[in-house]
Amino acid sequence: MIEARHLRVLRAVARTGSFSAAARELGCTQPAISQQMKALEKSVDTPLVVRSGRGMQLSEAGRVLLKHATGILAGLSAAEEEVAAIAGLRAGRVRLVSFPTASSTLVPPAVARLRDSHPGVRVSLVEAEPPEALAMLRGGECEIALAFRYPQCDGAVALPAPGHGTPREARAEANLEAQQLTAGTDWSDLVVTPLLDDPMVGLLPAGHPLAGSGGAVELAELAGEQWIAGCPQCRGHLVELCAAAGFEPRIDFATDDYPAVVGLVAAGLGVAVLPRLALQSVRPDGVSTVSVRTASGAPAVRQVVALTLPDLAEVPAVALMLERLAGSAGGR
Amino acid sequence: MIEARHLRVLRAVARTGSFSAAARELGCTQPAISQQMKALEKSVDTPLVVRSGRGMQLSEAGRVLLKHATGILAGLSAAEEEVAAIAGLRAGRVRLVSFPTASSTLVPPAVARLRDSHPGVRVSLVEAEPPEALAMLRGGECEIALAFRYPQCDGAVALPAPGHGTPREARAEANLEAQQLTAGTDWSDLVVTPLLDDPMVGLLPAGHPLAGSGGAVELAELAGEQWIAGCPQCRGHLVELCAAAGFEPRIDFATDDYPAVVGLVAAGLGVAVLPRLALQSVRPDGVSTVSVRTASGAPAVRQVVALTLPDLAEVPAVALMLERLAGSAGGR
DNA sequence: GCAGAATCCAAAGATTGCCTTATAACTGAG
DNA sequence: CTCAGTTATAAGGCAATCTTTGGATTCTGC
Numbered sequence: 001m002i003e004a005r006h007l008r009v010l011r012a013v014a015r016t017g018s019f020s021a022a023a024r025e026l027g028c029t030q031p032a033i034s035q036q037m038k039a040l041e042k043s044v045d046t047p048l049v050v051r052s053g054r055g056m057q058l059s060e061a062g063r064v065l066l067k068h069a070t071g072i073l074a075g076l077s078a079a080e081e082e083v084a085a086i087a088g089l090r091a092g093r094v095r096l097v098s099f100p101t102a103s104s105t106l107v108p109p110a111v112a113r114l115r116d117s118h119p120g121v122r123v124s125l126v127e128a129e130p131p132e133a134l135a136m137l138r139g140g141e142c143e144i145a146l147a148f149r150y151p152q153c154d155g156a157v158a159l160p161a162p163g164h165g166t167p168r169e170a171r172a173e174a175n176l177e178a179q180q181l182t183a184g185t186d187w188s189d190l191v192v193t194p195l196l197d198d199p200m201v202g203l204l205p206a207g208h209p210l211a212g213s214g215g216a217v218e219l220a221e222l223a224g225e226q227w228i229a230g231c232p233q234c235r236g237h238l239v240e241l242c243a244a245a246g247f248e249p250r251i252d253f254a255t256d257d258y259p260a261v262v263g264l265v266a267a268g269l270g271v272a273v274l275p276r277l278a279l280q281s282v283r284p285d286g287v288s289t290v291s292v293r294t295a296s297g298a299p300a301v302r303q304v305v306a307l308t309l310p311d312l313a314e315v316p317a318v319a320l321m322l323e324r325l326a327g328s329a330g331g332r
Numbered sequence: 333m334i335e336a337r338h339l340r341v342l343r344a345v346a347r348t349g350s351f352s353a354a355a356r357e358l359g360c361t362q363p364a365i366s367q368q369m370k371a372l373e374k375s376v377d378t379p380l381v382v383r384s385g386r387g388m389q390l391s392e393a394g395r396v397l398l399k400h401a402t403g404i405l406a407g408l409s410a411a412e413e414e415v416a417a418i419a420g421l422r423a424g425r426v427r428l429v430s431f432p433t434a435s436s437t438l439v440p441p442a443v444a445r446l447r448d449s450h451p452g453v454r455v456s457l458v459e460a461e462p463p464e465a466l467a468m469l470r471g472g473e474c475e476i477a478l479a480f481r482y483p484q485c486d487g488a489v490a491l492p493a494p495g496h497g498t499p500r501e502a503r504a505e506a507n508l509e510a511q512q513l514t515a516g517t518d519w520s521d522l523v524v525t526p527l528l529d530d531p532m533v534g535l536l537p538a539g540h541p542l543a544g545s546g547g548a549v550e551l552a553e554l555a556g557e558q559w560i561a562g563c564p565q566c567r568g569h570l571v572e573l574c575a576a577a578g579f580e581p582r583i584d585f586a587t588d589d590y591p592a593v594v595g596l597v598a599a600g601l602g603v604a605v606l607p608r609l610a611l612q613s614v615r616p617d618g619v620s621t622v623s624v625r626t627a628s629g630a631p632a633v634r635q636v637v638a639l640t641l642p643d644l645a646e647v648p649a650v651a652l653m654l655e656r657l658a659g660s661a662g663g664r
Numbered sequence: 665g666c667a668g669a670a671t672c673c674a675a676a677g678a679t680t681g682c683c684t685t686a687t688a689a690c691t692g693a694g
Numbered sequence: 695c696t697c698a699g700t701t702a703t704a705a706g707g708c709a710a711t712c713t714t715t716g717g718a719t720t721c722t723g724c
Binding site: 018030 | 700
């Protein structure tokens with residue numbers, strides 16, 4: 001088996017015309033060159049150099065091998081360079097999958113700042129709801145999945161050191177609590193980068209009695225209202241929240257189109273609870289917004305996170321993108 | 333530094349989709365694959381494989397590296413194959429330099445038989461007198477030089493085992509005797525393959541008194557003749573031979589054109605001594621040939637040999653050509 | 665749900681390979 | 695003939711590699 005090392009030696013010998021000079025060029029001793037050449041000649045089973053008194057020349061086999069060596073070593077350098085470009089954030093691509101709200105709020109500034117600092121790294125974005133995004137992540141169709149979950153307790157999830165060889169146990173332990181509390185989101189084998197605790201905002205018709213109550217309401221105060229729900233996952237969360245507050249919401253309308261929710265509330269058809277992030281890109285005409293507290297008194301939040309695989313967290317471009325996303329979310 | 337071994341492992345992993353399968357394909361154990369991949373990832377400083385639960389996929393860097401690996405490994409295989417073709421006598425070229433007489437007698441059948449047995453090996457032929465042929469050999473312009481010398485003693489030169497690692501000392505010792513006797517031919521650092529002891533033939537005009545003397549004459553019997561000499565080297569040899577026989581030849585004509593020599597002798601302008609090989613391609617019209625004995629009574633001979641460098645003697649095509657030349661000469 | 669098969673990683677021991685140092689032999693030039 | 699430069703060889707130390715062994719995880723089939 002011919003190794004690249006052999007070809008490097010052969011090339012140096014051919015270039016310099018002597019073993020000693022080749023050794024100097026490659027930064028090793030002359031016997032090393034001598035042995036490498038002998039090993040190469042043994043592996044191809046034919047002489048490669050012809051010593052004639054003082055000078056030395058390549059045999060025909062040596063010339064043929066050298067002819068190939070240049071191309072092979074050039075290909076090797078090209079490969080090294082291209083991989084180094086990816087590792088050095090001068091090239092590469094990060095495929096992002098995000099749910100709609102995030103892709104219109106968190107993602108754009110993060111991508112813009114990544115492009116400014118590292119123009120060679122390209123980012124692609126596909127929209128998908130968290131369950132599908134997770135499947136794409138596990139299936140190798142993307143590097144980062146943005147998702148959210150609704151922790152029902154106030155304690156913040158322990159923060160795993162993002163992207164630097166976090167042991168499996170630590171991650172599992174960190175996610176254990178949240179995992180047990182929110183069904184269907186087993187992230188124990190993933191690297192979870194918390195981005196944002198997105199507070200839930202109550203939407204009331206403009207003339208609602210609680211609209212002026214200092215901007216904060218208990219969920220139980222809305223027990224008798226008609227409700228307008230969002231996406232299936234949001235609806236499920238709403239029901240859980242209300243159950244914790246001791247009632248079951250009457251839901252007459254459900255839509256995952258946030259402007260529609262606002263319109264329905266403004267028309268006096270009910271009240272709603274939306275993540276604040278979702279409201280950012282919707283003009284809240286004819287509605288009042290109030291903060292919502294859970295039964296325990298703490299504000300209700302939706303936790304927005306970026307997910308990736310442990311191996312992918314080691315990829316520089318992925319780690320950088322995660323950093324940018326965290327930075328983009330941090331200001332909110 | 334990326335080594336070919338790494339790329340072979342990467343390719344096997346990518347092809348099979350698992351470390352274990354790659355290990356089976358490459359005939360080693362799975363931890364070996366695991367370690368090689370880890371070493372490769374370390375050398376390029378970025379992850380190359382992404383493990384997602386059961387399956388595994390290449391990262392972007394891995395895909396890029398694999399893309400190059402295919403070409404690099406293909407180039408390596410091509411190089412190995414081409415060199416193996418040369419080593420296996422399915423390809424290659426042997427450059428022969430020969431003096432005119434040999435190139436018209438010894439060389440053609442040898443080349444023909446080599447071409448029959450190994451059609452891939454090409455032979456090129458250039459004509460040059462021994463001194464120049466030797467220079468070309470030492471200068472790397474040919475692989476085999478055909479030459480001759482005139483040993484003045486009868487003892488045959490010891491036969492070095494042709495082309496199989498003959499130690500320097502043995503060669504030097506074998507050639508020592510001849511070296512001292514024939515000036516200007518230091519072949520102690522060469523591999524000498526004796527081809528032929530070419531007997532010297534006397535050329536006499538058809539009616540010469542000695543023409544019928546049983547076909548053999550002593551050189552001294554021709555002391556009083558006019559002489560026609562051949563090439564410069566041959567002329568020098570003739571003078572030496574005659575000196576040993578006790579006289580100095582009167583040389584009125586000298587030409588290295590053998591038909592001319594025959595013509596001159598036939599015209600009765602003198603006598604000549606030629607190697608028998610040289611006479612083979614000349615029609616001896618009007619002349620009588622007799623064998624020539626030196627002063628010591630032994631027949632005078634010209635020794636025809638093939639010369640090559642020690643390293644070149646290890647090259648299969650060169651060794652084969654030497655064999656064919658010896659075979660071609662053996663029948664004479 | 666629970667063995668079973670298959671996969672990967674990690675640690676440890678043995679082997680192999682590579683490099684260096686030191687020495688000897690050879691070549692060509694002054 | 696000596697000297698500078700080169701290569702080959704032998705021996706020692708070091709690093710890399712492979713294998714073995716054991717343990718953890720995942721998917722599969724019952």
